[in-house]
Amino acid sequence: MSNQRQQKPTLTGQRFKTRKRDEKERFDPSQFQESIIQGLNQTGTDLEAVAKFLDASGAKLDYRRYAETLFDILVAGGMLAPGGTLSEDVTPTEFCLFKAQEDIETMQAYAQVFNKLIRRYKYLEKGFEEEIKKLLLFLKGFTESERNKLAMLTGILLANGNLSASILSSLFNENLVKEGVSACFAVKLFKSWLSEKDISSVATSLRKVGMDNRLMELFPANKRSCEHFSKYFTDAGLKEISDFARNQQSIGARKELQKELQEQMARGDPLKDIIAYVREEMKKNNISEQTMIGLIWLSVMSSVEWNKKEELVTEQAIKLLKQYSPLLKAFTSQGLSELTLLLKIQEYCYDNIHFMKAFQKIVVLLYKADVLSEEAILKWYNEGHVTKGKSVFLEQMKKFVEWLKNAEEGKHLTSDCT
Numbered sequence: 001m002s003n004q005r006q007q008k009p010t011l012t013g014q015r016f017k018t019r020k021r022d023e024k025e026r027f028d029p030s031q032f033q034e035s036i037i038q039g040l041n042q043t044g045t046d047l048e049a050v051a052k053f054l055d056a057s058g059a060k061l062d063y064r065r066y067a068e069t070l071f072d073i074l075v076a077g078g079m080l081a082p083g084g085t086l087s088e089d090v091t092p093t094e095f096c097l098f099k100a101q102e103d104i105e106t107m108q109a110y111a112q113v114f115n116k117l118i119r120r121y122k123y124l125e126k127g128f129e130e131e132i133k134k135l136l137l138f139l140k141g142f143t144e145s146e147r148n149k150l151a152m153l154t155g156i157l158l159a160n161g162n163l164s165a166s167i168l169s170s171l172f173n174e175n176l177v178k179e180g181v182s183a184c185f186a187v188k189l190f191k192s193w194l195s196e197k198d199i200s201s202v203a204t205s206l207r208k209v210g211m212d213n214r215l216m217e218l219f220p221a222n223k224r225s226c227e228h229f230s231k232y233f234t235d236a237g238l239k240e241i242s243d244f245a246r247n248q249q250s251i252g253a254r255k256e257l258q259k260e261l262q263e264q265m266a267r268g269d270p271l272k273d274i275i276a277y278v279r280e281e282m283k284k285n286n287i288s289e290q291t292m293i294g295l296i297w298l299s300v301m302s303s304v305e306w307n308k309k310e311e312l313v314t315e316q317a318i319k320l321l322k323q324y325s326p327l328l329k330a331f332t333s334q335g336l337s338e339l340t341l342l343l344k345i346q347e348y349c350y351d352n353i354h355f356m357k358a359f360q361k362i363v364v365l366l367y368k369a370d371v372l373s374e375e376a377i378l379k380w381y382n383e384g385h386v387t388k389g390k391s392v393f394l395e396q397m398k399k400f401v402e403w404l405k406n407a408e409e410g411k412h413l414t415s416d417c418t
Contacts (some may be wrong), residue, residue, distance in 0.1 A: 029069040029079065032061055036073050040093045047109045050095070050128060051116045058121050069129035074113070075150070084141020097153060098146045106244060107152040109326050114153075115162055129167055131156075136170035139181050151185050155192025158205065166209040172217045183218045187236045199240040213252060215245050253285040254295060261299040265324075275330045278342035290340045293314075293331045297344045300324045306354065315356040318365055325369035338376035339384050341366075346380075359389075360396040374404050 039057060043049040057063075063070060072080045077099060078092035086092055090197075092202055100106050118124050132154060139147055139171055157163045171182040193202055206212040216224045219232075226249050233242040257278075262275050306311045332338045345362055349355040368374045380395065381401045 024185040029066045032066040033069055033073060033079055035061055036070060037078070037090060037093045040095045044095055045100075047113055051113050051285070054113070054117050055120050058117075059107060063121055064123055068131060069123055070124075075131075076103070076146075078227050080138065084135075084138030097149055098142070100149065102145055102149055102152075104152060104156075104192065107149060107192070108156055110153055111156040111160065111162070114157065115160060118162060128413055129163060132163060132167045133170045136167065136185075137173055137176075139176055139185060140179070147181075147185055148188050151188030152192040155189045155194075156196055157183075158189075159193050159196030159201075163213045164209055165205045168211050169214075170407055172214065177218065178220055183232060186215075186218050187233065190233075190238055190241050191236075194238070194240060199244060202240075203244055204250055212244075212248050215241075215248070227297075248287065250287070254287065254291070254404040257287075258295050258299050261296065261316060262302055265299065271324070271326050274327060278331065289331055289334055289337045293337045293341045293343050294329070296327060296331055297341060297348070300327070301348060306352075308354070310354045313354045314361055317355065317358055318361060321362060321365055322369070325366065328371045329364065329369065335373070335376055335379075338372050339380060342372065342376060342380040343383070343386055346386060346393055347388055349393070356389065356392060357396075359393050360400060361396065364400060377401065378404060398404065 016238065035057070040050065043053050069079055072078065073093065073096065073099045074351045076084075076086060076092070077094065077096040078090060079087040081087050097110050100110060108286060114128070120127055136154075139150075142150070143252075154163065154167070158165060158167075168186075171186060173182070176182040176185075190202070203212065206215075216226075216229055219228060226246055229245050230242040233239070234247070236272065260276070261274070264277065278292065278296070282289070301322065304316070307316050328341065332341055342363070345359065349359040349362070363372065367377065368373075377397075378401065381397055385394070
């Protein structure tokens with residue numbers, strides 16, 4: 001019995017020796033590095049041969065494990081130490097991106113090498129993006145010529161969709177920004193990108209990853225202004241980027257302004273204070289009166305919870321617009337602003353079905369409040385309207401427009417027109 005109690009359980013089954021061997025395998029990229037460098041030295045400057053060599057080598061060498069080493073060699077000729085200096089373990093190859101000719105055609109050919117490699121071995125995609133992010137952080141360790149080549153290549157790869165624009169976040173590194181490296185690199189990169197795609201495509205890629213509002217970060221805090229950015233990129237021959245950034249800042253400013261307007265209305269701030277604030281913002285952000293009246297209209301109409309019943313919503317709208325008519329009047333000093341407001345009203349009443357029957361009453365109210373002039377209403381009726389709800393709204397306005405055409409100066413509105 002005692003022997004039975006002392007007996008310990010034993011595990012049975014087949015032991016896989018390969019597992020133990022794999023566990024002990026050290027990360028040692030030196031042999032991998034030698035194989036890649038040797039192959040590149042044999043293929044030389046023939047980039048077609050380089051692409052074929054890399055394609056075939058993927059079956060024999062562990063690209064998944066040594067992706068960083070592979071990309072280091074293809075870009076810089078050998079493994080890179082922190083900061084961007086070449087490791088001294090092995091003699092680097094002369095056949096790499098940094099040793100190539102500094103022209104757009106050669107960079108396009110190199111982009112094809114990377115494109116073919118990543119298409120063949122899809123698992124390298126993420127590693128390649130990480131590599132580019134790392135290389136951008138190492139920019140100070142590279143020569144000016146090496147930086148230029150990397151910028152051109154990156155621009156082409158962004159244009160071809162081989163990279164996400166999120167890699168640009170590395171350029172916001174404080175040290176790179178402070179020394180002007182980031183802005184200088186960005187100029188080369190965007191020139192290369194725009195040689196392949198138009199500004200609309202570039203803008204879409206930037207917006208997709210939230211980079212469209214971060215371009216100012218290429219400059220130190222004391223130079224982070226729209227004026228400085230605009231001058232820098234315009235002087236560098238990149239007016240498209242300058243205009244894009246200015247437009248993005250303007251959109252951002254308008255969004256902030258609308259938010260603040262709504263908050264002021266919710267607090268019940270005096271209209272004279274709101275008018276003063278809006279005028280100051282218009283001047284500061286160079287916003288036209290036409291743009292501003294559109295923002296004010298949307299802010300006013302967003303300031304209340306609308307009744308769900310169609311017969312009550314008109315009454316609610318008239319009451320609200322009576323309250324805010326002095327604000328609307330302050331920013332319709334030009335005929336074009338009045339027409340803009342009329343178009344905004346038309347679009348709003350069409351897009352919000354409960355307001356379809358309210359259009360004429362709103363226009364008449366704003367006419368009485370001296371926000372809209374006879375000339376603006378007639379222009380809208382005759383030629384200035386848009387297609388949204390056109391037949392419904394023109395029919396609603398028919399009697400009132402006839403009255404406007406026939407009315408003598410100083411004549412009051414008859415009750416059936418209201």
